[in-house]
Amino acid sequence: MRNYLRKNPQIRTIRAAACDLNGQPRGKRVPSRFADKVVEDGTRFPLSVLNLDIWGEDIDDSPLVFETGDRDGVLKPTDRGFVPMPWLEAPTALLPIWMFREDGRPYAGDPRHALRAVLDRFKSHGMTPVVAVELEFFLIDDSGRNLEVPVSPRSGKRRKAAETMSIRALDAFDTFFTDLYDACELMDIPADTAISEAGLGQFEINLMHQDDALRAADDAWMFKMLVKGLARRHGFAASFMAKPYEDYAGNGLHTHFSILDHEGNNIFDDGGPKGTDALRHAVAGCLNAMHDSALIFAPHQNSFDRIVPGAHAPSGICWAYENRTAAIRIPSGSHKARRIEHRVAGGDVNPYLMLAAILGAALNGIEDGIDPPAPITGNAYALDLPRIPTTWAEAIDAFECSEVIPRIFPAEMIRNLVLTKRQEVLYMAELDPVEQVEIYLDTV
Structure with a gap:
């Protein structure tokens, strides 16, 4: 050093x-x-x-x-x-x-140590998670009272429309994205594909998969710092806030993971499209912990504006093959890359706590050998499913009183997070919606 x-x-x-x-x-x-x-x-x-x-x-x-x-x-x-x-x-x-x-x-109150402890559990079984994350964020002009899409440096125009997977939207901010990729290379953050998303001025960048989940969390944490800091240098804001615009989809932070055995084999790969028993056990563990770990995936008041039916964020606890309405998706593609996509977390999460919650829950399921319910088909929003908590207060209570969370996080971490969130609830109630947006826009 x-x-x-x-x-x-x-x-x-x-x-x-x-x-x-x-x-x-x-x-x-x-x-x-x-x-x-x-x-x-x-x-x-x-x-x-x-x-x-x-x-x-x-x-x-x-x-x-x-x-x-x-x-x-x-x-x-x-x-x-x-x-x-x-x-x-x-x-x-x-x-x-x-x-x-x-x-x-x-x-025990350090989020990075919480993830390290989960990875030590995997190591004791001779297993190593392979992790990749997808981070969504908004570019925002916050110079006025109302949030807007920034003026394009290329055209001088402000396009007030969602442009899903639009090359034009990427090109409009090409200088910013060129600087962002150059900065990722300097910081050794493995930034891969960028796309424009469904929100106003919303984009997503994938970080490449790696077999060091601590480093993956480091990368996500530093990437969020980088995006927000670099946007200010370009004259606008960037935010990972879960739901800055009421009428558009919010920011997610999706996690893809597989697990290697001590010989480097993907334990989810059965040579076909369905995956192994280990995959299903991991899915079951994630589903069993999903309700009680919602506070990790939706840690702020604004987070729960994103988790509503029909808003491109899962609200029902379920899994499926190649279905983005489900909370847990098993992507198609080569069986060698068989993996689980966990789609619940918002962009406003702590990456260390998020990965600890997901991987710890998956390992619970593998250790217990439990089976999930049948995978769903069709639109998850139209089904009668167990629900992710719909309010912040419910999520805090569920996390505090859970029987499964202590298998993932130490008691001191649980206590500290609950105390922190209860204070945030108390003080957020004193702010009007504009003031709430202001605090979340620059912090999370």
């Missing part, structure tokens, strides 16, 4: 940052000449910092604050090392860090 700064003497400062429960980067700005100390010794800040609310405020009744003296955790660099931050004017590098207790134990 120290060699990175020596090879890049233009770097003037670093940001040592960890991911909090809301997916926000929290940390410190450090002059590059003092960066070696952070690399060698880590840095320190209160345990409570990873448990702040969406405004960056302490949780009022958190035991991490006054009850325990707001004690420090020790933040150490992850194995990702330094990553350039090309959306900033001055040459700067990000150093991703994660939190440990004073005695060296991983801090």
Whole structure:
């Protein structure tokens, strides 16, 4: 890591940052000449910092604050090392860090450690998940009271229409997307295909599959920072907010995954279109945990505006082959790439918690050897199905009281997230809709 700064003497400062429960980067700005100390010794800040609310405020009744003296955790660099931050004017590098207790134990309230613990469970079975994510976001002109599509830098026009898979829509913002792909290459984020989506100024970029789910979560977390930061340099906003426009589809963050055995074989591949028993067990695990883990997939008030029937986001708990109305889709294609697509999460999620919830639930199903109900056919919105929670309050209660969630997340993580969300509920109730949009637009 120290060699990175020596090879890049233009770097003037670093940001040592960890991911909090809301997916926000929290940390410190450090002059590059003092960066070696952070690399060698880590840095320190209160345990409570990873448990702040969406405004960056302490949780009022958190035991991490006054009850325990707001004690420090020790933040150490992850194995990702330094990553350039090309959306900033001055040459700067990000150093991703994660939190440990004073005695060296991983801090159970750190989202990255939550995912690591799930991956350790897979490793104990000789299995490795292979993960890819699809991130949807909006480009937005937020300079006025009402949100609008930005003016195209090429045409000088503002097209107020959804343009699903439109090359014209991509070309209208070609300068931005060219800079975005260049930045992804600099940051070693495996950005693949870009398409325009069904919302106003909405786009999706896929990140390539990889057999390191921690790195996949790192990539998604940093990609969201990059997109938002780079858009501001281009004179508009970018947002992963679940539902910025009432009349258009919201942002999703879909996850594709398969699982390799210790010999590198895809355990979902049976040589045909249906997949193995292991695939069905994983599906069953995901379905069983879906209701209680909704708070992970829809973590904010605005999130539940997206999960409504007929709005291109699943609302019923079901699975299907090659059917995008279902919460769990088994894509067609080569049997060698047989995989599960989990379609519930919004763009506003914490990627570490999301992948921990999905992969942990799948592993529950594999460990238990349970079978799912029959796959559906046709329009899932028209069927009488068990439902994903329709309100934020219901999702919080389900997460807190669940019997399955403690198999995936430690008790401290569950407590901290519930306290954080209950405070967000309380303070969001004091804001009007415009103020709510303003806070979510730039944060999530």
